[in-house]
Amino acid sequence: MTETDRVAEAVEPSSGDGFSRRALLGWTGGALVVGAAAAGGVATAVTGTEDKSSTPALGSVDFHGVNQAGIATPVQDRLHFCVFDVITDDRAKLVRMLQQWTAAAAAMTAGKQIGTGADSGVPESPPDDTGEAVGLPPNNLTLTVGFGPTLFTKDGRDRFGIAAKKPEALAELPAFPGDKLDPQRSGGDIAVQACSDDPQVAVHAIRNLARIGFGVVSVRWSQLGFGKTSSTTPEAMTPRNLFGFKDGTRNIAGTETDRLREHVWVPAGEGPAWMTGGSYLVARRIRMHIETWDRTSLQEQEDVIGRNKGVGAPQGATGEHDVVPLKALPEKSHVRLSHPDTNNGATILRRGYSFVDGSDGLGRLEAGLFFLAYQRDPRKGFIPVQQRLAANDAMNEYIQHVGSALFACPGGVRGADDYWGKALFA
Amino acid sequence: MSVVRRRPATTRALGVGLLLALPLALTACDSDDSSGDAVKVTAKDKSCDVAKKDWPAGKNSIKVTNKGSQVTELYVYAQGDRIVTERENIGPGTSATLNFEIKAGTYEVACKPGMKGDGIRQKVTVAGTPAEKPIDPRLAEAVAHYRTFTNTTVEQMLPLATEFVNAVKAGDVAKAKEYYPKSRLGWETIEPVAESFGDLDPQMDAREADLEPGQEWSGWHRIEKALWTTGQITDVEKGYADRLMADLKTLQSKVGTVDITPTSIANGAKGLLDEVATGKVTGEEEAFSHTDLWDFAGNVDGAKKAFELLKPYVAEKDAALTGTLDAEFAKIQGLLFKYKQGDGYVSYDTVDEAKRKELSDAVNALGEPLSKLAGVVAQ
Ligand SMILES: [Cu+2]
Numbered sequence: 001m002t003e004t005d006r007v008a009e010a011v012e013p014s015s016g017d018g019f020s021r022r023a024l025l026g027w028t029g030g031a032l033v034v035g036a037a038a039a040g041g042v043a044t045a046v047t048g049t050e051d052k053s054s055t056p057a058l059g060s061v062d063f064h065g066v067n068q069a070g071i072a073t074p075v076q077d078r079l080h081f082c083v084f085d086v087i088t089d090d091r092a093k094l095v096r097m098l099q100q101w102t103a104a105a106a107a108m109t110a111g112k113q114i115g116t117g118a119d120s121g122v123p124e125s126p127p128d129d130t131g132e133a134v135g136l137p138p139n140n141l142t143l144t145v146g147f148g149p150t151l152f153t154k155d156g157r158d159r160f161g162i163a164a165k166k167p168e169a170l171a172e173l174p175a176f177p178g179d180k181l182d183p184q185r186s187g188g189d190i191a192v193q194a195c196s197d198d199p200q201v202a203v204h205a206i207r208n209l210a211r212i213g214f215g216v217v218s219v220r221w222s223q224l225g226f227g228k229t230s231s232t233t234p235e236a237m238t239p240r241n242l243f244g245f246k247d248g249t250r251n252i253a254g255t256e257t258d259r260l261r262e263h264v265w266v267p268a269g270e271g272p273a274w275m276t277g278g279s280y281l282v283a284r285r286i287r288m289h290i291e292t293w294d295r296t297s298l299q300e301q302e303d304v305i306g307r308n309k310g311v312g313a314p315q316g317a318t319g320e321h322d323v324v325p326l327k328a329l330p331e332k333s334h335v336r337l338s339h340p341d342t343n344n345g346a347t348i349l350r351r352g353y354s355f356v357d358g359s360d361g362l363g364r365l366e367a368g369l370f371f372l373a374y375q376r377d378p379r380k381g382f383i384p385v386q387q388r389l390a391a392n393d394a395m396n397e398y399i400q401h402v403g404s405a406l407f408a409c410p411g412g413v414r415g416a417d418d419y420w421g422k423a424l425f426a
Numbered sequence: 427m428s429v430v431r432r433r434p435a436t437t438r439a440l441g442v443g444l445l446l447a448l449p450l451a452l453t454a455c456d457s458d459d460s461s462g463d464a465v466k467v468t469a470k471d472k473s474c475d476v477a478k479k480d481w482p483a484g485k486n487s488i489k490v491t492n493k494g495s496q497v498t499e500l501y502v503y504a505q506g507d508r509i510v511t512e513r514e515n516i517g518p519g520t521s522a523t524l525n526f527e528i529k530a531g532t533y534e535v536a537c538k539p540g541m542k543g544d545g546i547r548q549k550v551t552v553a554g555t556p557a558e559k560p561i562d563p564r565l566a567e568a569v570a571h572y573r574t575f576t577n578t579t580v581e582q583m584l585p586l587a588t589e590f591v592n593a594v595k596a597g598d599v600a601k602a603k604e605y606y607p608k609s610r611l612g613w614e615t616i617e618p619v620a621e622s623f624g625d626l627d628p629q630m631d632a633r634e635a636d637l638e639p640g641q642e643w644s645g646w647h648r649i650e651k652a653l654w655t656t657g658q659i660t661d662v663e664k665g666y667a668d669r670l671m672a673d674l675k676t677l678q679s680k681v682g683t684v685d686i687t688p689t690s691i692a693n694g695a696k697g698l699l700d701e702v703a704t705g706k707v708t709g710e711e712e713a714f715s716h717t718d719l720w721d722f723a724g725n726v727d728g729a730k731k732a733f734e735l736l737k738p739y740v741a742e743k744d745a746a747l748t749g750t751l752d753a754e755f756a757k758i759q760g761l762l763f764k765y766k767q768g769d770g771y772v773s774y775d776t777v778d779e780a781k782r783k784e785l786s787d788a789v790n791a792l793g794e795p796l797s798k799l800a801g802v803v804a805q
Contacts, residue, residue, distance in 0.1 A: 087787050124689055125801025215754060215791030218783070 070142030079225030083188030084217035102419035111138035133204035139197040146407025176390035185403030225353025246312030274423035277411025285403030288368040306333030332394040464489035474537035474546040484556025568735040583612030594667040607720035614724030618694035654714035692800035695732035699793040719771035754792040
């Protein structure tokens, strides 16, 4: 199929009868799903003919569902992650904004403009949509929301009457040795993860949500990311991080229903009801000392990671996806220390991105990994693994955790009258 | 703050609104939809061909095509080079459509190949009376009151500016510093109107960082720098003080001639908040004196005045909007009150990053709904 064909199909919605397109998104036939959005009709799924690893997808991902999109759905190429603080005490205003956000998110993920659009409405008024994504397909845009601990209680105060609904699992992360956390890149009340195969689409989404939120929320920090460093699609080639290595070849795939159920989705009865079908998101900004890494010998690089740099096979094995012969790996190697078998089975779904924010004042690349991990309970997922890594990982010489945040991501938006946080604020 | 040099499009658009009350002129529109009746202008490197030189009063549109080799821009000037409408950055081989409203009179169309100089000019004549939709009496009242407000504000500035100028001329640095922010407060309150007089704004309120090569730096900020950096007042500063006073008198004599409309009042209010957002919150405006919060308060007061005048009408059309604006104005004024010191405000360099962010959030919270005001008034 040519690029033009794809565009043509992308703009031509087909009628449908309401089956879940996310289910249809098929992990086997390439992740290209195109067409109209959840709110409108159901799209045509184009399957079967795509080159598995590389297709520049133009499709859309269903915004509605039992779980939020953007967690187990295929990882897109680009990220704009934004964390907001709520600056009002007015619960009704916050709820109204979440409703407006949800409506805007449903529109944008379907490739539609917000409100009356970018070039209509009253000529004397600014347009409802800022317009920079007009004409672009959604490129699989997903918007995923999470609530931070401080939304529930701050300085001991129950801010919005929801303190009793704060999950125990949403406790602040412990301090890890070696952390150098910047408060300006940490914490926050509400996170929105925007992922798309087109950075313009992701940035447009965050910009418009921020605008809708003026007076209710204020941007606390944000991060752009590129070059996904992990995949939730099993057939896809494992991408490389900025150290040039493949990492996370054993990531949970979106098709692994059992592992998702065991490690990612919060089941009914675990914690407050509003978290059923949800997940906990750990975000860490990990600065990489690129220059010193680059002058490290190949042998040491491979020993630090525990993999060869070529095909990405674990040391002592030959293929990328071979069973990791843990005992054969150096004791302090990253792969050995982070492997579920070393951590009593602790498993997380990683969704991180590389970042380069230009250079720092010393001329070094301001670069690293923006680590995003979803799990059923951070106390059984990220925390024990990171405690082990922070204490022992040979890679610590080349990285530093500089930003940190934890969010409770509720279950998916179920339909037109549902909105982000409805079950929490009900 | 002078934004003429720095953010030309914004300021000029504001000026246009105030001068000519032209809803359409405020929405620079590139679409070719309306270009059917558009006056065709062909811009070349050495010519500016205007296809039709007698225009009807009211809504008009120009379609300019750049057939030259350089990037060009197009202006329509009223007398005294007051800008009716303009478009920059028209690349070779491209066209742009400008929609605007214009009153009877004589004007000049200027093409500026290379975007420099006075341009190649053609005279045009506008005649007739545009079909006007009858104005709501509440809006008519708002316009009348806003006119009075601008006149009064300029009058009230004069004695304070006189104190300032006299202190500068007497070499009294302490007194000059005291009166510096006071002498500007009125200007900041009616800034969109003040800026509509082309030359006065850059002459009176240009900031050093915004000067163009070769531009003479005069006005408040020139004197500000001397007062707060060297503390030396020389004959040069005394000369600029005289000129500032002369410019203020010019402003006083001209301010009554400004055409004010409900839409321009609303856009002026929004523009004042934009000024706060881009210049005051960042501390750029008063780089030496750090009296930014005075200007901030002036801008907010001016916007509030504009809103209050339009409110009886807007409340009926969009009660939710006036409710939001009431609340946000109260919030930002409450926030400003925290920084009150004597009859003025604390120095902005004592306001830390977190507090500046709080102010910035309040500006965004007010500016966003305020940007909807013109749309309601224009309906
Ligand atoms: Cu100014």
